[in-house]
Amino acid sequence: MSESSGAALPSESERRLYQQILDQGGRVSFREAVEQDPTGVLRLMELGLLVHDAADQALTAVNPRAVSDRISAELRAEGTRMLLRAEEMPTLLEDLTHAYDATPRRADRSSVVQHVDRTEQIRHRVLQLASEAYEEELSLHPGGAGPADQLEAALERKRRFLESGASVRTVYEPTALLDETTVRWAERVTGWGGRFRTLSEPFSRMLIFDRRIAVVPASADNSSAAFIEDPAVVSFLVAAFERDWERAERIRWRSAEHEGESVVPVHEQVGRLLAQGLTQKTIASRLGLGERTVAAHISRLRELHDAETLFQLGWQMRGAGERED
Incomplete structure (x- = not known):
């Protein structure tokens, strides 16, 4: 040993x-x-x-x-x-x-449904679930990303989660884009492969971890939450999230955090190398990422560019690069 x-x-x-x-x-x-x-x-x-x-x-x-x-x-x-x-x-x-x-x-x-009434205990339980998740996090956040101090504490954990090849998809209300804290958070997480959309229709807060457990409000003021582990109910809520996700609008983030600097998000680096004809394995080696992480970035790029095949995505990325030049 x-x-x-x-x-x-x-x-x-x-x-x-x-x-x-x-x-x-x-x-x-x-x-x-x-x-x-x-x-x-x-x-x-x-x-x-x-x-x-x-x-x-x-x-x-x-x-x-x-x-x-x-x-x-x-x-x-x-x-x-x-x-x-x-x-x-x-x-x-x-x-x-x-x-x-x-x-x-x-x-x-x-119990397949656990009710938690205190805000501190709700946050404690959600923190546990976020720490234990290893595959996917789906969330509906009508009010934006949340307090800045809590977001900063969660930033490193979110980065490790995404770089392990996991998936993060979040839906906000359009008004959330007017909140500087939310925008800066979303820009950082997008750079690691997270995906965000906005939905103009009314929707309720919801979190789903690994399609195994869902968290929904149990009171109108969000002071109480229900943690649901029933597979049938969780599956129903995942389907509801997917319907909202499909209706939501995509967001193309433009980071204003580093004015005067050339800040290229990871997914854009992947796209540029893909446009050069490099394989997924070679891109992973070039950027020092895992192949699953590169695959997640490619999946996001295909969605952003409406590309049905990898060849089509590479062609579109090559064309985009030529237009920028």
Whole structure:
């Protein structure tokens, strides 16, 4: 076992700290935890087993399954030498997974619909779901992206999520484009492969993670939320999102954040290389991205340019480049 591979696992003291946090419901005060074991807290945050919520200065325990998946992917990227270690990772974190499943907090999820009434608890639960998602996030946000401080704290997590090959699609009201915070957030996330549209029709707030669990308002003032895990209901809500998405208008973001600088979003870099005739694999190598990430950017470009085939997209991107020159 190499030193680098061993460094990917929490020590015995860090495991005990994680289990103590689970015993307190999976959420503790950041200050109190740091006073107890500052090194252990920082290490668990580095591993992704704890997430710091800057808004209320709290630490939230993350499902070790999500951490296991992420670490396994990183180990596989190191090559054949680390492949066996990556396959063993779920077993190596099995004790933490059992502890996570056994915590009383899990009892609340035995129901297919869980109602949460306090805004702080709603945000805490959504933060957990966002940290555990690994494939897709769909959302309807009629009021825009949200408070700037919360967005800044979530920015790095959103970048890692998209660069892993996951998908993010968001629908706003047209008025959201007048909000500077929302525009700047959307520009950043679009550069990593996120997709945004605007819908002029009235619609309600909704979040869907991995087509597995949906979050919808349970009161008119959004002070209460319903977390739905019934597969049939979630499937129905996904279909409703897709209908809204198809009716919504596409947005071509133009970043005004770096005036005077040449800021080329990742998807545009992919398009330029595609126009040069490079293959998906070569583009991934050139930009230092995973092939799944490049595939996600190509999918977004095909939608933006209404291209039915990869050849047609490359032709259109080549023509666009010539017009710009």
